[in-house]
Amino acid sequence: MYNISQSRKLFLQKKKRRHITIRVCQVSILLLTILLWESLARVGVIDSFIMSQPTRILRTISNFQNNNLIHHIGVTFFETIIGFSLGVLIGILIAFVLWWSDFLAKIADPYLVVINALPKIALGPVIIIWVGAGTQAVIVMALAISLVITIMEMLNGFKNADAELVKMAKTFGANRFQIFTKIVFPYNLHTLFNCLKINIGLTLVGVIAGEFLVSRAGLGYLIVYGGQVFQMDLVMTSVIILAVLAALLYRLVALFEHIVMKSVLK
């Protein structure tokens, strides 16, 4: 660290400057948008009744005790976590069964393809009638959206585990279950985490769509409700909170991946 050449120093400086410039630009865009939005609303160029306004959004947030914001965030968060966990667990389980039995996988293939292509939102009314209009319907909706893709991704990963490694385990007399737990599954940790990252987004889509339909509680409900009663402040606030929630959940998955990968690989 003490003896770095001049050109190395310049290279590092240049790299650091570029990094800072990118960050500054990113933050400026956000600040400028907010500033422009606020000032245009104040001057009256845009109608804050329709477009809302940053200060009004802040007021809505600070008013959380009266509008039950915390409760709605909690509901959406809870539904997302449950839907996400169930989707991942059930998805991996089914993928495991289909990996185990190639016969079943062949039979299931056309069904998976069709169900995967179907826009799951279309099932909304069916789900509400079948399981009732409540949290359970929202979770099922989230599952409907994330499950099939999990099964397909994981099954694909399981099937493509390195054949040489599988053969190596077989030469030691490994049974199918051992091949799965010792080779195929750990080999697919990357697939799993990619799947988790995609799923957290898909689950949120399902949860919000479910809340639109069920209309009881949650950020999705707030958005629909706010739209119906022309409370654009509430709609915009909910959308912004949702964006933050989505980003946080994604970060959480990425952090989990980082920790697991670091402990498994070095």
Added chain:
Amino acid sequence: MKEKEILQFADISLTYQADNGEVEALKNINFSIKEGELVSIVGPSGCGKTTLLSLIAGLEPPTSGKILISAEEVRGVSGKTGYMLQKDSLLDWRTIRGNVLLGLEIRGLKTAENIAYAEQLLKCYGLLDFRDKHPSQLSGGMRQRAALIRTLAVKPDILLLDEAFSALDYQTRLVVADDVYSILRNEKKTAIVVTHDIAEGISMADRIVILSKRPGRVSMDFPLEFGDAPPLKRRDNPSFRDYFNIIRKELGINV
């Protein structure tokens, strides 16, 4: 060297059923191997060398004939054989120690005694300091050695090396061949080395078996008179060239 026969092929044939017809992979293979013997099997690609090893390992059954290990017929994978594949097949997500213990783990033999034996092997062959490292932190030669220890840890009677060095670069390959040879001799193992590299085949074994083109059958089988000279030394021996030319002619490679 004891003169007991440890492995016998009794008229082994194997025919595959493929979509476009039957493929005769091996035909009427008859030969046996004595305990402690190192045998090379050389032949053109696609002659069924690897298939032969799969049969010995019990990964697949022959269409007809019998394979006997210590006078007992092979039916499925048993603890009697240890198989080494082309790539070292170490698991990236396990440490070297974890990799070396994999065989014991799968066989349900992870006893204190066996673990101690595996660690003893690690120590003997210079990998003890690397036992907590991951495979990616080791050189190609060391990885191959770790793979060999993983195989030795389950104490197989016969080792099967399937093109075990072909994934390494030429320099490393020569060194690792020497390395593995001395380990096999040291542990007094019976081993079958399958290779398409004639020179490697000659340098590693006491005896060489030549398989013909598909369907594979034994076209030549003779001892190599090098005594206990290690592979690298053998390559300097004048008879090395003679053996090489005999085999080359037999395989029909004319320059």
